[in-house]
Amino acid sequence: MSHTNPIMNAMNICKLFEDAEAAIRWMMAKKLLKSSQLCGKCGRELHFRTTGINNAEGCKWVCTTHACKSWSCSVRRGSMFAGSKASLKQAVLLLYYWGNNTTVKETAEEVNLTRQMVAKYFKEIRLVLINSIEQTGPMIGGIGTTVEIDETKITKRKHSKEWLVGGICQETKDVFLKQVERRDAETLTSVIQDNVLIGTRLVTDCWCGYNRLAQVGFAHDTVNSLNFLSPNNALIQTQNEENLWRWLKEYLKQKGTNRLRNLNEYLAEYVFRRMHPNAFESIIEAIGRETEDS
Template sequence: MQQVQETNETEGKTAILKWFKILREISAEYVETHRQQTGGEGLTVEIDESVITKRKYHRGRIADNNLVWLVGGICRETKEIFLELVRKRNAGNLQGIVMNNVAPGVTIVTDGWRAYIGLDGKGYEHEMINHSENFVDPSDPLIHTQTIENLWRWVKPFLRSKGTNRGALIEYIHEYQLKRAQPNNFLTILRAIQSVQEFE
C-alpha cells in the first residue's frame, strides 16, 4: 500500500513539473510573438548588463567564455522592460540588442562600458555615467542607472529561485517578463495559451 502511494506521489510530482515546463514554453512563445520596442520619442531608457550564470574551471577560476550576461533595459516613464541573454559584451552584440529593443528617439542612459559608444549616431540621444566616479552625474541628476539597478534586485533573485539549468534560462526570463507585464498570473496564462493557439 505504501509503495503504491509513493508511486502515485512520484507520478503526481512528475506531472506537475511537466505542466510547469509546458506553461514556461507557452510564456516564452507569447513574449517572443508580442515583442515590442521599449520607450518612445522623448522617453528615457536605462540599459545595463549583469552576470547571470558562471561556471568555474581549473581550481575555481572562472573563464570569460563561461559567463552568461543578461542585458536589460527599463523605460523610466512607462516601466516597460526588455531582457536579452548575451555571451560577449562587444559593441556589435550590445548595440544590436539596443536597436532591436529600444524605439528610436529615446534618450538612453548607460554606464561607461565602451561597447555603448556610438549609440548617439544610431537614432538615440546617449548619456553615460562613469560608475568609478559617480553613480549619479553631479552636473545632471537625471543621468544615472539606478532604475535598471533596482530591476536587477528583482530579476536576479527570481532567476536564482528557479535553479541553475542553463537550458531553461531563457524560459525563466520570459516567465519573469510576462508576470511583470501582466501581474494577474491566472489570466496571464489563459491569455498566453489562447494567443499561442491562435498564432499557430
C-alpha cells in the same frame, strides 16, 4: 456562475468542471481547446458530441460521414493538453496556480499530481511565454522617455552565454532582458535596436560597447558605474537598472534555479509577470494564440 467571468479562482474552476460539456465549451471560448476539427479520413468538419461517463472528457469530435465509420478524436487534439495524463480540470488548475506564482510542491499537493508532472507543465508554460513575448512583447521607450541599459552576469560560472543585457524605462518600468554571448558594440547596438524605440534617451555606464548608440538614432548619456550617477548631471542615473538586476536575481533564487541552460525560460516568465499583473488570464490568452495558430 457566468463562464465568461474573467475573475476565476480554484473553487470556481472546480465548480465549472462539474459540467464537463460546459467546461469544455468554456475552454473553447478561451481558445485553450480548438472549437472545430476536421476528419482525419475525409477532411470534412467534425461534429461535437457528448459521450457520457465512458469518456474521460465527456465529449469528443465525431465524423458523421458514413464512409468514415464515425471517425473521432479527442477534444484535446491540437492543444497543449494533447497526450497529457492530467485531466482538463487539473490542467486549468495548473494554469491558475502557475498564474498565482505557486511553487511546484504546493501546486502538486493542490492538484493531486506528481511534482515531476507539475514541473513539466510549468516548463511548457514558460516555453509558451518565450513565443508570446517574441510575438506580442512591445519595444520599450519612445520619444520623451528614458531607458536605462546595463549588462550583468547572473552566475559566476563560465558559459558561452553568460552575459545578460537589460533595459528598464524610467517612466513606465517596462523592461527587456536578452542573453548575449558578447558585449561588444555590434552585439549591444543590435540588441538595443531590437528592443528600444528610436528616439528614446538612453542612459548607460561608460563601457565602450555603447559608443555607437548616438549614431543610430538614440540620445545617449553615461553614468559612473560606481555610484550610478552622471558626473555632470545628478539627475542622470541607472539606479532603476541596478534594482532590476537585484529583483531578477532574487526572483531566480526563489525559483531555485541559476542554470543557464534554462535561463531564457525564466527570463521570459519574469518579463511576462511584470507585463501582466493578472498572469492567469494572460497565460490563457497566450496559450489561446498558440492553439489558434497550430
